Amino acid sequence: AHRKGYKPGGINPILDPVSFPGAPQTFAPETLKDVELGVKSSFRSGDLAGRVNLAGFYQWYSGIQRNRTVVGVVPPFTASNITDNIAAARLYGLELESQLNIGSSWQVFLNYAYLNAKYTDYPGSTADILGNVSQNIDTPFVGSPKHQASLGVKYFPIQSEAIGDVSVSSDLSYQSKVVVDDNIFTDPLRL
Numbered sequence: 432a433h434r435k436g437y438k439p440g441g442i443n444p445i446l447d448p449v450s451f452p453g454a455p456q457t458f459a460p461e462t463l464k465d466v467e468l469g470v471k472s473s474f475r476s477g478d479l480a481g482r483v484n485l486a487g488f489y490q491w492y493s494g495i496q497r498n499r500t501v502v503g504v505v506p507p508f509t510a511s512n513i514t515d516n517i518a519a520a521r522l523y524g525l526e527l528e529s530q531l532n533i534g535s536s537w538q539v540f541l542n543y544a545y546l547n548a549k550y551t552d553y554p555g556s557t558a559d560i561l562g563n564v565s566q567n568i569d570t571p572f573v574g575s576p577k578h579q580a581s582l583g584v585k586y587f588p589i590q591s592e593a594i595g596d597v598s599v600s601s602d603l604s605y606q607s608k609v610v611v612d613d614n615i616f617t618d619p620l621r622l
Contacts, residue, residue, distance in 0.1 A: 432467045438496065443513040450503035451511065458496060458514045465490040481531040490522040497613060519552040520572060535590060540583040548572035557614075571610040578607040 438461040446454045469486030495518035502510045524546040531539045553567040581604045589597035 432465075432469075434465050434467075436463045437461060440496075440516075441514065444511060446501070446511060446513070447503075450505050450509070451501050452504060454501045454511075454513060455515055459494050459516050461492070461494045461496050461516070463490055463492050478534045479531065481529065484528040485525065487525045488523060492520040492522060495519060517553065517555075518550055518567075520548060520550045522546065522548040522572070522575070536587050538583075538585040540581070540585075542579075542581045544579040546575050546577055546579075548575040570613060571615060573610055573613055576607045576609040578605070580605045 440457060440459045442457050443455060446456065448454075465488055467486055467488040469484065471482070471484045473482045474480065494516040496514050497517050498512050499515055499517065500510050500512055502508055524544065526545075527541070527543045529541045533539070549572065550568050550570060553570060555567045556564050557567060557570075558564045581602060583600060583602040585598050585600040587596055587598045
């Protein structure tokens, strides 16, 4: 599969071009293009039945919109927040979904996702209050854990047309660390 998606552009607050020279009055759309290859399969052998879905993908992300602060060049040197297209990234990974049915009473689920997300263009640098300087291109990608996994078991002690199915289940989930703020480099205690 190949898809293309976008987030619309827009208009920044009215900025005086004399006080804020070069500050963009508008910002363009974000664009995401991807390619995905996958396979879906099912199997049955005696009392065992199941399915496995596996997909790999690669994404090109351009025109990433980020908020930034611009400061006026004439008194009173006011600051304003604007949106600008300042970054690009590439993301790739894989996703596995599987289910195994053992007879009619047991189901076992295993799901896993791997994501590698990295900026390919993000100009500038950021300094924290201690003076440590980091290049913006090294900023971790927000909201993108590298690994996610879940394992589940479901048991159906009662299966009845009269009252319905009664089940008991247990799930275990894991997610690797995730960054939730683009401003991580301004924190001197960052990991």
